[in-house]
Amino acid sequence: MTIAPEAPAYTGPIAHLSREDVEQLGRELDAIRQDVLDTRGERDAAYIHKVIKVQRSLELGSRAVLLASIFPPAFVVGTVGLSIAKILDNMEIGHNIMHGQWDWMRDPKIHSSVWEWDNASTSEGWKHSHNELHHTYTNIVGKDNDLGWGIMRVDEEQRWTPATLSQPLMNFINMCIFEYGIAAYDLELGKMRRLKKSGRDMPEGWHEMARNTVKKIRRQAFKDYVAHPLASMVTLSGPTTLLANVTANFVRNVWTHSVIMCGHFPEGVETFELKDIPENETRGEWYVRQMLGSANISGSKFLHLMSGNLSHQIEHHIFPDLPSNRYAEIAPKVRALFDKYGLNYHTAPMPQQVASAWHKVLRLSMPNGFFESTNVRNAPSQFGKLVKAVRGDTRTRRRILKEFEAAGAASVGKAV
Amino acid sequence: MAEISTSTALLSPSKARRPALRERLSRKAWELAETIATPLAPADYLDLFNPLRPGADLRGRIVKVTPETADAATIEIKPGADWEGHTPGQYVRVGVEVDGVRHWRAYSLTHGPRKDGLISITVKAVPDGKVSSHLVRRLRPGRIVHLEQAAGDFVLPSDLRGHKFLMVTAGSGVTPVIGMLRNLFPVTDEGVVEHQRLDVTVVHVAPSRPDSIFIRNLESLAEAGAIRLVTRYTGSEGRLDLDALVELVPDLQERRAYACGPAGLLDTLQSWYDAEGLPLQTEQFRLATVVTSEGGTVSFKDKTVEAAGDKPILDAAEEAGVLMPSGCRMGICFGCVLPMKEGAVRDLRNGELTVARPGETGPEGIPIQTCISAAAGECVIDH
Numbered sequence: 098m099t100i101a102p103e104a105p106a107y108t109g110p111i112a113h114l115s116r117e118d119v120e121q122l123g124r125e126l127d128a129i130r131q132d133v134l135d136t137r138g139e140r141d142a143a144y145i146h147k148v149i150k151v152q153r154s155l156e157l158g159s160r161a162v163l164l165a166s167i168f169p170p171a172f173v174v175g176t177v178g179l180s181i182a183k184i185l186d187n188m189e190i191g192h193n194i195m196h197g198q199w200d201w202m203r204d205p206k207i208h209s210s211v212w213e214w215d216n217a218s219t220s221e222g223w224k225h226s227h228n229e230l231h232h233t234y235t236n237i238v239g240k241d242n243d244l245g246w247g248i249m250r251v252d253e254e255q256r257w258t259p260a261t262l263s264q265p266l267m268n269f270i271n272m273c274i275f276e277y278g279i280a281a282y283d284l285e286l287g288k289m290r291r292l293k294k295s296g297r298d299m300p301e302g303w304h305e306m307a308r309n310t311v312k313k314i315r316r317q318a319f320k321d322y323v324a325h326p327l328a329s330m331v332t333l334s335g336p337t338t339l340l341a342n343v344t345a346n347f348v349r350n351v352w353t354h355s356v357i358m359c360g361h362f363p364e365g366v367e368t369f370e371l372k373d374i375p376e377n378e379t380r381g382e383w384y385v386r387q388m389l390g391s392a393n394i395s396g397s398k399f400l401h402l403m404s405g406n407l408s409h410q411i412e413h414h415i416f417p418d419l420p421s422n423r424y425a426e427i428a429p430k431v432r433a434l435f436d437k438y439g440l441n442y443h444t445a446p447m448p449q450q451v452a453s454a455w456h457k458v459l460r461l462s463m464p465n466g467f468f469e470s471t472n473v474r475n476a477p478s479q480f481g482k483l484v485k486a487v488r489g490d491t492r493t494r495r496r497i498l499k500e501f502e503a504a505g506a507a508s509v510g511k512a513v
Numbered sequence: 514m515a516e517i518s519t520s521t522a523l524l525s526p527s528k529a530r531r532p533a534l535r536e537r538l539s540r541k542a543w544e545l546a547e548t549i550a551t552p553l554a555p556a557d558y559l560d561l562f563n564p565l566r567p568g569a570d571l572r573g574r575i576v577k578v579t580p581e582t583a584d585a586a587t588i589e590i591k592p593g594a595d596w597e598g599h600t601p602g603q604y605v606r607v608g609v610e611v612d613g614v615r616h617w618r619a620y621s622l623t624h625g626p627r628k629d630g631l632i633s634i635t636v637k638a639v640p641d642g643k644v645s646s647h648l649v650r651r652l653r654p655g656r657i658v659h660l661e662q663a664a665g666d667f668v669l670p671s672d673l674r675g676h677k678f679l680m681v682t683a684g685s686g687v688t689p690v691i692g693m694l695r696n697l698f699p700v701t702d703e704g705v706v707e708h709q710r711l712d713v714t715v716v717h718v719a720p721s722r723p724d725s726i727f728i729r730n731l732e733s734l735a736e737a738g739a740i741r742l743v744t745r746y747t748g749s750e751g752r753l754d755l756d757a758l759v760e761l762v763p764d765l766q767e768r769r770a771y772a773c774g775p776a777g778l779l780d781t782l783q784s785w786y787d788a789e790g791l792p793l794q795t796e797q798f799r800l801a802t803v804v805t806s807e808g809g810t811v812s813f814k815d816k817t818v819e820a821a822g823d824k825p826i827l828d829a830a831e832e833a834g835v836l837m838p839s840g841c842r843m844g845i846c847f848g849c850v851l852p853m854k855e856g857a858v859r860d861l862r863n864g865e866l867t868v869a870r871p872g873e874t875g876p877e878g879i880p881i882q883t884c885i886s887a888a889a890g891e892c893v894i895d896h
Contacts (some may be wrong), residue, residue, distance in 0.1 A: 150561065213553075214552060320549055464803070
């Protein structure tokens, strides 16, 4: 590969790398990928078949137990089982099959083109927004809608507005109703509302996609909130079954939201500006963006399974189409490459990552510099200024934001 | 009689209502099952318990694998409840997972319909044959395979009277013929049962006797006087040519002829029979040859596109005006996947070849990612 000599040097966390380094890193990652492809086979197929079998048995068993959920032990067992079944369907099975990780088996039923998951969003819409947009434009502010799902400020460079103050609350609500949040996100509801307001036409095919989503939501909701409780009426377990289904969906929402927050939101994970992305991004450069834009969760095998191996978010983002059961195997090799090239392999236990992600959400809900420059002593005056920034006109706000930024920079400087 | 008919007439309205009600109820129950199973289908759950039940996708369970020769084995399969049966001489397409990947191959059924309801195929492991080696050497009882209904018109006429038969078999071409013979001459503890006065000559060609699948069956049929067996072991006796055949079977022209074997033999026989103006029924499991190269012609439903060997099929098709599904254009999102029915493509990232041979790939073709695949020869894409 010829490298244009006039290409500018890298900046930021890869400033110490030359273009040749980055391409070499890309080749080394390609070799890891090829190793997995060369050994992909019966063992892997057996794995996904087993996970699917376990998930189906668990779901069926739990729903059967819930038919008698008027008895508290049955309620507890059924609810826990159904929650786990729903998480497995969502994470290790649905997410990964729709990534095409199991297409190589040529099993027409376990294939990215036909798989549908137990979720509010249609697989069609999700594959577009997730596989295509998020995985191609990972962590590019304004391009990757996964960054804050269009409702949050996740980078200092994004503009702060008074509305941003509500983002911890927004994130909490989104967590509780996450599957519907994702459905709205797949349909780009926010953008569509703006289009509609300005009197422009919706993109082609959007209405059909919206119709399909509504249909899907109706079917899913009918199953969990009408049909299944109705079937339980025979044993007077209707209300408890309804409660169990609501709980299982809620648990799944909170869990998936938390896992996904750990993937890209923890403090220290890089975000990128479109202007900094080379026009013809090479494979090596794309890899590096994936490496720096993702974070892992360390933990047990059970955690990896329940997170759909998104606990290996870094490996997943580098190789989104390799079978998920291989991520743990190649993680040490990938990590060795991070070390070799002086990059930060971002991993931590789940509570730490979740806390870090929430911290970032909170921090960025405030103007830049606010967190750094606020302490117990000056809190009243800082909040006074914040109120002014919210209430004041644009000029006042801009002035106060500048003050915060300067104070923040100063206090960080002092600390150093 | 009159009374009975009257009572039937009286009964019939309620009789007519009852099944209708039952039908409606079962339809409702099924709809409820579908609702509860969504987004999956009830079948996905029922398959956990009984993959061979009525209404399931057609599958079979391996019951027994019996070695025939050093590199051939007979596989007995219990087919799913919806198996429609077969006529001796027909073949079945079997979908089997080898190293986790599903492959399809066609094999002759080597028994007539059996009382125990099992079907059997006899497979010879061909050198470098991924699937046949797996079937002969690694398949174990209990495994589930995928099936299609029996097919093929390499069968005997329904009325056998007045016919004299010639069957020419070479190598594993004996498999459909043995299916026919076993049906014509069942074997009991007392020996071969010749239940019809038939005049059958079998000409069997193989490199050697130990290489011949079913040679013992053929020999015992011959000993019992059921067939006339002519063997030709090419390893020691040389190739079988037409002059030799005419000599071996003097009444060749009077016999209704069947032949199954490699292409060379069949082509030779066919042209001779054509020249004589006589009918010949042939069967061949030809490995469709796929010629691979750099680049090639890619056929879509409405258009044919020339694609270079270093260019993604997606780009080549779009430039030629074919409306294509697409996504990330770098092989990660699987938004551009389309089924290839026939042909070969090369993965531009690592050079790996993917080949689709008609008859060997699944009924849906092999799905390929058009954004990272380049034509490696002629391809047919279902789009």
